[in-house]
Every structure is written in structure tokens, then in C-alpha cells.
Amino acid sequence: LSYQVPINYSFMKDGSDAPTESYYDYIVVGGGTTGIPLATTLSWASRVLVLERGGSPYANSNITNLSGFTSGLCDPSPTSPAQRFVSEEGVSNIRARVLGGGTCINAGFYSRASRDFVAEVGWDAALVNRSYSWVEDLLVQEPWVSSPWQSAARHGLVEAGVTPDNGFTNDHLVGTKYSGTTFDREGRRHTAADLLQQANPEGIAVFLNSTAHRILFTSKGRSRPIAYGVIFTDSDGAEHKAFLSNGPNNEIVVSAGTIGSPQLLMLSGVGPKDHLQSLGIDVVIDHPFVGQGIFDNPYNAIYIPSPSPVEMFIGQLVSITAFDSYIVPLAGARFFTCPSTAAEEAEASSFRGGFIGTKVGKPRSRGHLRLLDTNPGTNPSVAFNYYNEREDVDTCVKGLETIERVVMSGAFSEFRRSDASFGSLLDGTVEYLGIARRGRPESYSQSLEQYCRDTVMPVWHYHGSCQVGRVVDRDYRVLGVDALRVLDGSVFGASPGTNPQATLMMLGRYMGVKMQAERLRTEEAPNWQHGGSWFGSWDQE
Numbered sequence: 315l316s317y318q319v320p321i322n323y324s325f326m327k328d329g330s331d332a333p334t335e336s337y338y339d340y341i342v343v344g345g346g347t348t349g350i351p352l353a354t355t356l357s358w359a360s361r362v363l364v365l366e367r368g369g370s371p372y373a374n375s376n377i378t379n380l381s382g383f384t385s386g387l388c389d390p391s392p393t394s395p396a397q398r399f400v401s402e403e404g405v406s407n408i409r410a411r412v413l414g415g416g417t418c419i420n421a422g423f424y425s426r427a428s429r430d431f432v433a434e435v436g437w438d439a440a441l442v443n444r445s446y447s448w449v450e451d452l453l454v455q456e457p458w459v460s461s462p463w464q465s466a467a468r469h470g471l472v473e474a475g476v477t478p479d480n481g482f483t484n485d486h487l488v489g490t491k492y493s494g495t496t497f498d499r500e501g502r503r504h505t506a507a508d509l510l511q512q513a514n515p516e517g518i519a520v521f522l523n524s525t526a527h528r529i530l531f532t533s534k535g536r537s538r539p540i541a542y543g544v545i546f547t548d549s550d551g552a553e554h555k556a557f558l559s560n561g562p563n564n565e566i567v568v569s570a571g572t573i574g575s576p577q578l579l580m581l582s583g584v585g586p587k588d589h590l591q592s593l594g595i596d597v598v599i600d601h602p603f604v605g606q607g608i609f610d611n612p613y614n615a616i617y618i619p620s621p622s623p624v625e626m627f628i629g630q631l632v633s634i635t636a637f638d639s640y641i642v643p644l645a646g647a648r649f650f651t652c653p654s655t656a657a658e659e660a661e662a663s664s665f666r667g668g669f670i671g672t673k674v675g676k677p678r679s680r681g682h683l684r685l686l687d688t689n690p691g692t693n694p695s696v697a698f699n700y701y702n703e704r705e706d707v708d709t710c711v712k713g714l715e716t717i718e719r720v721v722m723s724g725a726f727s728e729f730r731r732s733d734a735s736f737g738s739l740l741d742g743t744v745e746y747l748g749i750a751r752r753g754r755p756e757s758y759s760q761s762l763e764q765y766c767r768d769t770v771m772p773v774w775h776y777h778g779s780c781q782v783g784r785v786v787d788r789d790y791r792v793l794g795v796d797a798l799r800v801l802d803g804s805v806f807g808a809s810p811g812t813n814p815q816a817t818l819m820m821l822g823r824y825m826g827v828k829m830q831a832e833r834l835r836t837e838e839a840p841n842w843q844h845g846g847s848w849f850g851s852w853d854q855e
């Protein structure tokens with residue numbers, strides 16, 4: 315792959331250049347982590363349209379360079395690739411809005427799902443391995459030891475008992491490990507959008523700044539509704555319609571992410587009947603579980619000011635404990651808060667220190683998502699119900715106890731002030747995060763449970779709003795309707811055991827291979843003959 319920026323794919327256009335009406339074999343809504351490898355793969359035997367509400371990642375240095383990571387997350391503009399939302403419990407969160415989706419704004423940590431997870435969801439293990447390898451060959455870099463802080467954290471984790479030391483592996487293993495990263499040694503980010511270099515340019519169209527408003531269904535002469543098109547608007551607000559060509563295998567695939575996919579289903583009349591009717595949405599099918607059961611991995615970090623300078627470090631080192639928590643060190647930048655004054659900016663640039671956080675690996679707490687209005691640009695209202703379940707709190711507390719052993723280890727002593735007790739670090743983190751202290755304990759060291767609840771933040775790995783068995787079947791087809799699938803992080807009923815980007819890119823490739831094989835089995839030749847396509851008009855340019 316080439317990593318020159320900006321990449322201008324011949325098939326990537328602004329939505330304002332889209333025809334008013336056009337026809338495809340597949341319409342993929344959401345050019346993100348899962349949607350791009352899917353569309354890229356399908357483009358070799360079909361005509362595929364990708365609709366992405368965000369812009370191109372290639373001209374934005376906050377995306378393309380590691381040094382822009384925190385600035386990118388703090389960009390509050392209406393077109394920011396990192397769209398913010400606040401959950402019903404008041405916890406600030408982020409969703410992607412850019413071609414490449416979450417891979418353009420994430421921390422780059424790359425780790426395969428556990429073998430148990432692959433077996434539980436019933437995937438073909440050989441194809442899973444081939445699909446992971448496809449992604450890894452194209453995007454994933456081996457980690458490297460870049461700083462003494464990183465090295466001290468690693469040895470501290472082993473000293474704290476998170477063993478064995480597994481060295482470098484992309485596999486999900488209990489112990490401490492380095493994993494792959496989508497940043498290279500020059501700090502350049504490699505994203506799912508780069509996978510489009512593998513697409514067949516004749517078989518794919520990508521429209522940017524194109525927001526899907528509604529999936530069109532018909533029940534005419536049928537026992538159940540079938541999806542046949544998508545209405546979308548470009549950045550000027552002009553409306554376009556994309557339709558499926560005739561063909562038994564042609565489908566719409568919603569890959570708009572854990573927030574965007576249930577939102578689009580509901581806007582299209584697929585969701586809990588009472589909720590849709592309360593917003594005046596015509597019900598296509600009563601689907602009570604759309605948006606229900608959403609979850610996020612709660613994460614609690616501890617800020618450790620350092621007496622020595624610290625280089626920026628994210629997303630390569632992790633400890634996976636036997637009690638299913640993830641201990642994640644990050645350093646060298648002011649993570650988790652966005653400077654809003656000149657003084658805070660100055661402080662951010664002179665930042666010295668790091669964070670060690672604990673994430674509940676398999677959260678039990680479940681929440682819900684509901685629409686606030688019928689505008690696809692409005693963030694739905696989401697409750698994750700962090701720490702509603704006792705087991706999640708217990709896992710957090712055990713994680714904090716592990717972090718205490720890391721911070722107080724001999725290996726880590728160079729990066730901890732000599733007078734710092736664990737309790738003072740907990741209280742210092744509460745100050746750093748700007749949490750009001752009314753009703754809080756004298757010191758959080760006396761109540762780790764309360765620390766878990768008071769300082770919970772997301773680690774942006776939410777899933778579960780269109781779960782297999784409740785909203786989609788095991789092939790990700792939406793139950794009760796035809797020609798419609800959902801494929802992205804929303805379909806998981808449980809966490810893949812690790813950070814999801816590896817498994818979602820793998821899943822896009824995996825399903826692309828399977829869907830293409832199904833098509834080729836039932837058709838004699840690639841389906842190039844359908845009428846009314848945009849290909850004609852582009853060929854004339």
C-alpha cells in the first residue's frame with residue numbers, strides 16, 4: 315500500500331457529485347472500520363456504493379499523524395472526525411465521522427479476538443485467520459520500544475504479577491504483551507480507508523459527506539418487507555436516491571457503527587413500535603431489540619505525574635488479567651481532557667506524566683439507545699448504565715489494586731514522584747479530571763468502588779445495539795425483512811475480549827469473502843449488466 319497523502323481515489327467523490335438516482339448491487343452505509351473492508355472485497359464481483367457521512371481522512375494531520383491524536387479528539391467543530399456525545403449518565407464519549415471510521419481517530423492498538431470468542435460466535439476459524447492476516451499484511455505494524463516510560467510500565471506490570479510476559483503477539487492471551495499497532499515508526503497512521511487501494515476501481519463508488527436518512531422498503535406482492543434503496547443527502551442538503559439493481563443477491567448493508575446503525579434502522583421504521591410511533595415514524599416492522607442491550611467497557615485511569623520527561627506513547631502495551639480486566643498504559647500527552655483556555659493549552663504542551671488505566675474486559679451492565687428526533691445528524695440518546703452490575707465494579711477494583719502494584723513497583727519508580735502515595739495519585743486524578751468533590755470521600759484510597767463509579771470514562775469500545783439473535787441472524791441479516799444486513803460493532807452481544815478494530819476489519823473482509831462466494835455460486839458471471847447505473851455518467855467525464 316502507498317501512504318502518500320492525500321490519496322485521491324478515482325472512485326471517491328463528494329456526495330454533491332452523486333447522481334440524483336443510481337443503481338448498485340450492494341449499498342454499504344458507513345465507510346468505516348467494517349464497511350470499507352466489506353465494500354473493498356465485494357467490489358471485485360459486484361457494483362458497490364459506499365455512503366459515508368464524513369469527509370476524507372487524508373488531508374487532516376490530526377488523523378494522519380500520531381502527534382495529532384489528542385488534538386483530533388478535542389476538535390469540537392461540526393465536521394470534526396471525532397463527533398462527541400454525552401451519555402444519559404453524563405459520561406462524555408466519541409463516535410467517528412470520517413471515511414475510515416474509528417480507525418482514523420483511535421489509539422491504533424491492534425489485537426485479535428480470543429479463540430473462545432471466535433468459537434462462541436460460530437465463525438469459520440480458518441477464514442477468520444486468513445481475514446485477520448489480510449488486514450495485518452496491509453495495515454498493521456509490529457510494536458517497538460520507544461521510550462523508557464513504556465519499558466518501565468511493562469516491567470512494572472510483570473512485577474505486579476500480570477504474567478507471563480508474552481512478548482509481542484496479536485493473539486489474546488492472559489499476561490503482559492506488546493500488540494500490533496496501526497501507527498508506523500514515523501508516526502503515520504494507517505487506516506481502513508487505506509484498504510480501498512485494494513478495491514476494484516470499476517466496481518466501487520464512494521460518496522463522502524453523504525448522510526443516509528432512510529432505507530426504503532416495499533411489501534408489494536410479498537409476505538415480508540424487502541429493502542430496495544437508500545435516501546441520502548449531500549453536504550448542500552440535496553437529496554439523492556440509491557437503489558438496488560435487480561438481482562437475488564443484491565443487498566443493503568448498514569455498517570454505520572454501534573450508534574449509527576440502530577439509528578438508521580429506527581429512522582427507516584425498523585425498531586420498537588411505540589418508540590417509532592412517538593416520533594411519527596411509519597413502522598415497517600416492530601423490532602423491540604433495536605438499540606437495546608448496548609454496552610461499553612468502563613475504564614478508570616490513574617494519572618501519574620512524572621519527575622522525568624516522558625515521550626508520547628499510546629496503544630501497544632497491554633496486560634490482560636485472569637479476572638478479565640485490561641491494564642492499559644498511556645503516556646506523554648494530556649489524555650482525557652481538552653484544554654479550553656490559553657493557560658490549559660500551555661499546561662498541555664508542558665505535560666509530563668502518564669496514565670495507567672483499567673478496563674472491564676467483559677462488562678455485564680447493559681443499556682439502551684433511543685432517538686431524540688428524526689434528524690440523522692442528531693446524536694441518539696444513549697445510556698450505557700456503567701457499573702450497574704456488581705461484577706463490573708468488582709473487576710474495576712481488582713484492576714485498580716493491580717495498578718497500585720505497578721505504580722509502586724521498583725521497575726516504575728523512576729516515573730513516580732518519591733512522595734507520591736497511591737491514595738494521593740487517586741485524589742490527584744480526580745482533580746486532573748475536574749470532578750467536583752462534593753459528597754466524595756476524604757481520600758479515594760478508602761473507597762476504590764466509589765473511585766470506579768466517580769471517575770468512569772469510556773474506552774470507546776461500545777457494542778450490542780443490533781445483536782445477533784435479537785436484531786440480526788448469524789449471517790447478520792436483519793430478522794423479518796429481506797435484502798438488509800447490519801455489519802459492524804453493533805452486532806456483538808459480548809465484547810470480543812479485546813479492543814475491537816482488528817476483529818471488525820477482519821469481519822468486513824470475512825463477510826465480503828462469504829457474500830461474494832454466495833453470489834458467485836448462484837450467478838454465472840459478475841453482475842455487470844444492470845441498467846441505470848452511475849458508471850455511464852462517470853465514464854463520460
Ligand SMILES: Cc1cc2nc3c(=O)[nH]c(=O)nc-3n(C[C@H](O)[C@H](O)[C@H](O)COP(=O)(O)OP(=O)(O)OC[C@H]3O[C@@H](n4cnc5c(N)ncnc54)[C@H](O)[C@@H]3O)c2cc1C
Nearest residue numbers: 344346347348367415416420421423526571574803813815
Ligand atoms: C477515540 C477512540 C479510540 C479507540 N482506540 C482503539 C484502539 O486503540 N484499538 C481498537 O481496537 N479500537 C479502538 N477504538 C474502537 C474502534 O475504533 C471502534 O470500535 C471501531 O472503529 C468501530 O467500527 P465500526 O465499523 O463499528 O464503526 P465505525 O468505524 O465508527 O464506522 C461507522 C461509519 O459510519 C458512518 N455513518 C454513521 N451514520 C451514517 C449515516 N447515517 N450515513 C452515512 N454514514 C454514516 C460514520 O461516519 C463512520 O465512518 C477506539 C475508538 C475511539 C473512538
